[in-house]
Amino acid sequence: MCGTCGCGGSDVRVEVLAGASQHGGHEHIAVHPHPSGPTGDVVEIETALLAKNDHLAAHNRAWLAERGVVAVNLMSSPGSGKTSLLCRTITELGPLRPVAVVEGDQETRLDADRIRATGARVVQINTGAGCHLDAAMLARGLAELRPAPGSLVFVENVGNLVCPALFDLGEAARVVVVSVTEGEDKPLKYPTMFALADLVVVNKVDLLPYVDVRLDRLAEHCRSVNPGVRVLPLSVTTGEGMQPWRDWLVAR
Amino acid sequence: MHELAITQGVVDVVTARTGDVPVAGVRLRVGRLSGVVPDAMRFCFELVTAGTPLEGAALEFERPEGRARCRTCGQDFVLRDPVLLCGCGSADVEVVAGRELSVVSVVLAERRAVT
Numbered sequence: 001m002c003g004t005c006g007c008g009g010s011d012v013r014v015e016v017l018a019g020a021s022q023h024g025g026h027e028h029i030a031v032h033p034h035p036s037g038p039t040g041d042v043v044e045i046e047t048a049l050l051a052k053n054d055h056l057a058a059h060n061r062a063w064l065a066e067r068g069v070v071a072v073n074l075m076s077s078p079g080s081g082k083t084s085l086l087c088r089t090i091t092e093l094g095p096l097r098p099v100a101v102v103e104g105d106q107e108t109r110l111d112a113d114r115i116r117a118t119g120a121r122v123v124q125i126n127t128g129a130g131c132h133l134d135a136a137m138l139a140r141g142l143a144e145l146r147p148a149p150g151s152l153v154f155v156e157n158v159g160n161l162v163c164p165a166l167f168d169l170g171e172a173a174r175v176v177v178v179s180v181t182e183g184e185d186k187p188l189k190y191p192t193m194f195a196l197a198d199l200v201v202v203n204k205v206d207l208l209p210y211v212d213v214r215l216d217r218l219a220e221h222c223r224s225v226n227p228g229v230r231v232l233p234l235s236v237t238t239g240e241g242m243q244p245w246r247d248w249l250v251a252r
Numbered sequence: 253m254h255e256l257a258i259t260q261g262v263v264d265v266v267t268a269r270t271g272d273v274p275v276a277g278v279r280l281r282v283g284r285l286s287g288v289v290p291d292a293m294r295f296c297f298e299l300v301t302a303g304t305p306l307e308g309a310a311l312e313f314e315r316p317e318g319r320a321r322c323r324t325c326g327q328d329f330v331l332r333d334p335v336l337l338c339g340c341g342s343a344d345v346e347v348v349a350g351r352e353l354s355v356v357s358v359v360l361a362e363r364r365a366v367t
């Protein structure tokens with residue numbers, strides 16, 4: 001299913017960055033055709049609209065589990081600091097665990113270039129007009145990335161607080177990154193995204209003195225749509241909060 | 253605009269079952285907490301069905317309301333928005349309905365066996 005928002009599948013490009021992968025041939029994730037049903041004027045369908053995506057996500061999940069790879073899906077609005085967080089995380093985590101990254105953006109390989117500079121393996125997926133990654137795209141990305149067994153794979157989703165929430169990728173955990181400059185109301189305005197998060201990272205806390213945002217209220221809004229969700233204040237710039245973030249990752 | 257991808261999914265789900273048999277109507281179930289807007293789907297539907305067996309089909313929506321169960325006091329209640337809060341003050345509630353997103357059924361334009 002490469003038919004994504006506004007574009008149709010042919011627009012989606014998956015690119016391995018030079019040096020990031022020594023890939024010889026593609027690895028395919030098996031997809032079974034599904035049989036069909038009854039007869040008549042009215043045909044009962046009763047099929048979830050995301051069933052195909054969810055099916056592919058289940059394949060990704062199995063593929064990852066077979067290799068002992070843990071995938072973390074990072075979602076946020078544009079510019080909250082996902083790539084910055086990844087670069088710093090890779091550097092700090094480097095010796096502890098191999099890390100590889102699947103970068104999703106509508107256009108450019110800028111983010112993949114930033115990741116590659118850290119030495120981690122990276123694949124860039126450009127979705128064209130599409131505003132989210134889906135399980136089929138991740139399957140293609142993973143086949144190119146060929147992450148080492150036991151590694152941690154970060155999936156940086158397209159910067160968008162709406163659509164990525166609907167598409168299961170087969171990840172082990174979903175992390176929503178929100179920066180303090182976005183205001184404290186984002187969890188209420190984009191509840192679907194926050195409701196499904198396993199962790200909310202509140203980035204750029206170094207800027208708190210300059211904005212009219214209170215961390216306790218932001219955390220309260222996260223919990224009003226996702227009771228009990230862990231909220232982790234952090235600053236990629238100063239390094240504050242990086243330790244609990246690393247601990248959370250290592251525990252995956 | 254994820255409604256376009258979702259609506260493309262309608263065509264895929266339906267044609268996987270009914271093949272090239274012309275379809276006159278499609279019934280969808282879109283829960284009020286699903287994050288998907290029916291009007292936007294209606295708009296996309298015309299675009300994505302052009303040239304498919306679903307072209308010109310009437311689109312109908314079932315809109316189940318959001319419902320939740322409170323784990324603290326055990327009450328079942330209607331959720332008008334995704335803020336999870338029970339009347340008893342507890343936020344420990346579980347969404348039990350409203351997130352549906354599926355194709356319920358289709359009406360074929362002609363009487364023909366579907367295999």
Ligand SMILES: Nc1nc2c(ncn2[C@@H]2O[C@H](COP(=O)(O)OP(=O)(O)OP(=O)(O)O)[C@@H](O)[C@H]2O)c(=O)[nH]1
Pocket residue numbers: 076077078079080081082083084085111158159203204205206207234235236237238
């Ligand atoms: N002050 C401050 N700035 C930060 C912090 N983290 C990231 N930034 C800045 O925020 C801007 C956006 O960061 P990116 O890492 O590119 O954000 P992103 O979420 O990957 O952006 P997209 O991929 O375009 O959605 C950059 O200018 C970063 O330097 C932080 O903790 N504090």
Ligand SMILES: [Mg+2]
Pocket residue numbers: 082083084111156
């Ligand atoms: Mg980025």
Ligand SMILES: [Zn+2]
Pocket residue numbers: 005130131132163164253254257
């Ligand atoms: Zn989208």
Ligand SMILES: [Zn+2]
Pocket residue numbers: 322323324325326327338339340341342
């Ligand atoms: Zn209650």
